[in-house]
Amino acid sequence: MVRGLIKGLGWIADKMSRSRHAMRRQTILKIGLVVVIIFLVVTALAQYSWFTPYSPTKYRDAPRLQGPSLQHLMGTDQLQRDVFSRVLAGGKASLIVAFGAVALSMSIGSVLGWISGFTGGMLDRVLSLTMDAIYSFPSMILAITLVAMFGAGLGPMIWAVGFVYIPTYFRVTRAEVLQVRETTYVEAVRALGASKFRIIVRHVAPNTVNAIMAVSSFNLADAILTVAALSFLGFGLPPPAPDWGYDIQNGQKFLQSGSWWLITFPGVMIIALSLGFGLIGEGISDLVNPKRKRKRV
Amino acid sequence: MSGIGRYILQRLLLTIPMLFILLTVVFLILRVMPGDPVTAILGGRNVSPELMAEYRHKMGVDRPIPVQFVDYLSDIVRGDFGNSYSTSKPVVSEIFLRFPATLELAFFGLIFAWVFGFGTGLLAAVWADRPLDHAVRIFHIGSFAVPLFWLGLMLQVIFAVKLGWLPVATRVGGRIAFTFQAKTGFYLFDAIMSGNGKVIADVAKHLVLPSVTLGFAQAGLLGRMTRASMLEVLDADYVTTARAKGAKERVVIMSHALRNAFIPIVTVFGLQFAILMGGAVLTETVFSWPGIASFLVRSIEARDWPAIQGAIVFIAIFISLINLIVDITYSFIDPRVRY
Numbered sequence: 001m002v003r004g005l006i007k008g009l010g011w012i013a014d015k016m017s018r019s020r021h022a023m024r025r026q027t028i029l030k031i032g033l034v035v036v037i038i039f040l041v042v043t044a045l046a047q048y049s050w051f052t053p054y055s056p057t058k059y060r061d062a063p064r065l066q067g068p069s070l071q072h073l074m075g076t077d078q079l080q081r082d083v084f085s086r087v088l089a090g091g092k093a094s095l096i097v098a099f100g101a102v103a104l105s106m107s108i109g110s111v112l113g114w115i116s117g118f119t120g121g122m123l124d125r126v127l128s129l130t131m132d133a134i135y136s137f138p139s140m141i142l143a144i145t146l147v148a149m150f151g152a153g154l155g156p157m158i159w160a161v162g163f164v165y166i167p168t169y170f171r172v173t174r175a176e177v178l179q180v181r182e183t184t185y186v187e188a189v190r191a192l193g194a195s196k197f198r199i200i201v202r203h204v205a206p207n208t209v210n211a212i213m214a215v216s217s218f219n220l221a222d223a224i225l226t227v228a229a230l231s232f233l234g235f236g237l238p239p240p241a242p243d244w245g246y247d248i249q250n251g252q253k254f255l256q257s258g259s260w261w262l263i264t265f266p267g268v269m270i271i272a273l274s275l276g277f278g279l280i281g282e283g284i285s286d287l288v289n290p291k292r293k294r295k296r297v
Numbered sequence: 298m299s300g301i302g303r304y305i306l307q308r309l310l311l312t313i314p315m316l317f318i319l320l321t322v323v324f325l326i327l328r329v330m331p332g333d334p335v336t337a338i339l340g341g342r343n344v345s346p347e348l349m350a351e352y353r354h355k356m357g358v359d360r361p362i363p364v365q366f367v368d369y370l371s372d373i374v375r376g377d378f379g380n381s382y383s384t385s386k387p388v389v390s391e392i393f394l395r396f397p398a399t400l401e402l403a404f405f406g407l408i409f410a411w412v413f414g415f416g417t418g419l420l421a422a423v424w425a426d427r428p429l430d431h432a433v434r435i436f437h438i439g440s441f442a443v444p445l446f447w448l449g450l451m452l453q454v455i456f457a458v459k460l461g462w463l464p465v466a467t468r469v470g471g472r473i474a475f476t477f478q479a480k481t482g483f484y485l486f487d488a489i490m491s492g493n494g495k496v497i498a499d500v501a502k503h504l505v506l507p508s509v510t511l512g513f514a515q516a517g518l519l520g521r522m523t524r525a526s527m528l529e530v531l532d533a534d535y536v537t538t539a540r541a542k543g544a545k546e547r548v549v550i551m552s553h554a555l556r557n558a559f560i561p562i563v564t565v566f567g568l569q570f571a572i573l574m575g576g577a578v579l580t581e582t583v584f585s586w587p588g589i590a591s592f593l594v595r596s597i598e599a600r601d602w603p604a605i606q607g608a609i610v611f612i613a614i615f616i617s618l619i620n621l622i623v624d625i626t627y628s629f630i631d632p633r634v635r636y
Contacts (some may be wrong), residue, residue, distance in 0.1 A: 133318040136620070137613055140575030141593065145605065148597040149326055221442060228444050229579055233594065248447055252583075256465070260454045267447035274442035282438065 029283025032217075035276030039091055046089035054082035056089045056242040065254065068261055075261035077247075078254060079240075086242040087265050091273060093237050094244065097157045098223035098277075102216055104162030109169025110212055114200050116170070117177030128174070135167035143226055147235045157236065161226050165219055172215050176208040210288045217281035224274040244270050301628070305621065312617040316610060323609050324369065327602050328362050334382050334600040356382070358602075373610070379603035383596070388607035392589060396611075397482030398468065399588035402580065403573055405504050406511030410569075414516035415562075418523025423550060425528060433520065440517025445576050449510040449583035456506060463502050466585040470499045507584045511576050515569055522565060526558040533557075563627060570619045574612055 045051040054062060054072075062076040069075070074083040116127040134142070143164045150156030180186060181204065189203055230236055231245025239246065244266035251262025335352045353359040357368070372379060378388040421433040457465040464470060468484050469477050473496055479487050488500040530536065531554055539553045540546075574590065581591035589608055596604035 130318050133315040138571045138575035140578055145597055225444050232446050255454055258458055263450050270444050271442045278442055
């Protein structure tokens with residue numbers, strides 16, 4: 001087990017050093033990584049009160065409903081809080097849920113995909129049909145239904161959003177496994193008498209990692225939007241916790257009076273973070289599949 | 298039976314197990330998860346346990362889950378989706394009351410997405426690797442990252458509140474709503490039938506912002522696919538041949554390349570529709586649009602089990618039908634495809 005872990009890490013390091021050359025020209029990937037890292041650092045630091053210029057949660061810390069000024073860069077809300085401070089701290093739920101949900105769906109979806117693709121037969125047919133049924137249904141509606149049932153908060157959101165993405169990983173890994181399964185080397189390992197478990201874990205699964213990596217970054221970009229939407233609909237963190245989606249919902253009430261800053265800035269943050277993950281996905285796809293780049297997709 | 302007829306029949310039969318699985322999942326989740334309709338109806342706390350039990354019995358939710366499920370299935374087969382807990386009206390009629398609103402929104406959203414997405418994708422492909430292409434590609438990638446609900450609100454702020462050109466929300470203006478007769482539920486159609494210019498203009502104006510909001514994300518995806526597919530086709534030998542024959546560039550693009558570039562784009566149309574219905578939830582919420590998606594969200598909040606199940610099954614059937622139509626269209630665009 002430990003030996004396997006060390007070997008696995010060595011394999012990842014090898015992959016990374018080999019891709020370093022390609023990385024040099026990967027501007028898209030770099031921009032994406034920088035954006036995401038900035039967001040991670042700022043959001044983490046903003047949870048401490050010394051980092052934000054004002055308190056993100058304390059009422060009556062500022063004038064009421066004022067547009068952007070030098071004192072309050074992004075204006076203030078109706079409870080007299082500084083919007084800039086709230087925006088800095090407001091990515092916590094999005095990041096936790098996005099990473100949690102993608103990790104959850106990735107592990108469940110890929111394992112099911114490996115098993116289903118490799119074993120075939122009745123199990124494969126039932127699983128594929130189930131996954132297709134979930135996949136063809138609007139993911140946003142499914143996520144809302146689930147989170148409404150599970151209750152609001154971070155944990156339920158991770159489960160709801162994670163569940164929705166399981167078929168994505170299932171389909172990707174299963175498709176790859178179906179190809180790998182027929183190769184000569186898998187046949188050779190089988191002839192040597194390796195167990196099913198060993199073949200899947202050591203010989204089939206590693207071949208699906210590239211595909212999983214590319215899918216997961218696009219998935220993170222999408223998860224950020226889904227979490228924002230759930231918070232917007234009121235299924236996120238309870239107030240007064242700062243959260244982009246919730247803050248936009250709050251800003252909606254003052255839209256008619258022209259308080260544009262309440263919704264504009266949290267929205268820009270969501271776009272930037274989702275775009276960051278999206279660019280990483282683009283970059284990885286180019287790395288994994290160099291033909292794609294030549295095709296100028 | 299001819300090939301296409303058999304294919305349609307096969308596909309229709311395949312949707313039955315899919316619907317069954319989806320329905321089972323939803324049915325179980327609703328009953329296993331905390332929160333039940335009786336508490337939601339009676340409002341909780343000060344209600345005696347006896348009254349709760351009486352309601353549970355009356356609604357039939359105190360029976361074992363398998364019994365409820367079989368009962369529900371046999372009702373559905375007969376086209377009876379039960380009555381909504383909140384309005385006591387049949388779920389089917391509640392759905393049909395709201396569905397035209399969603400369909401009208403989706404239709405115009407798609408038109409915007411196609412015109413805008415296809416147009417920008419085509420421009421980018423024809424001027425590949427020029428500044429215009431780069432600008433369009435940045436826009437395409439960026440459009441995936443925009444939350445629909447935020448876009449809707451920003452459009453409201455700019456075009457309704459600040460500029461005052463378009464109405465903020467709903468399907469029809471207050472004054473006109475009094476006399477407006479919605480016969481089919483497709484308001485624009487109804488307005489045109491009424492022949493009143495003012496009414497038509499009002500309904501059309503109400504459609505603009507929601508359609509743009511819903512179509513926006515699709516426009517980016519379609520634009521990207523159009524560009525990629527177009528570039529691939531423009532590299533093909535037969536396009537070079539056409540050019541060598543001396544055909545005008547416009548003719549090469551419009552009549553030689555476009556049709557083949559269309560094939561992969563139409564394929565995603567089915568999946569697009571699923572995303573579109575998901576987007577409709579947010580668009581309908583932001584614009585107070587009385588459609589089926591916002592009906593579903595409200596039913597979920599009220600723990601209105603029959604309404605939730607009915608709406609989900611209805612949406613699933615609708616999406617399967619769209620997918621089927623897409624696959625059939627496919628064989629018309631690409632004559633090599635046979636079923």
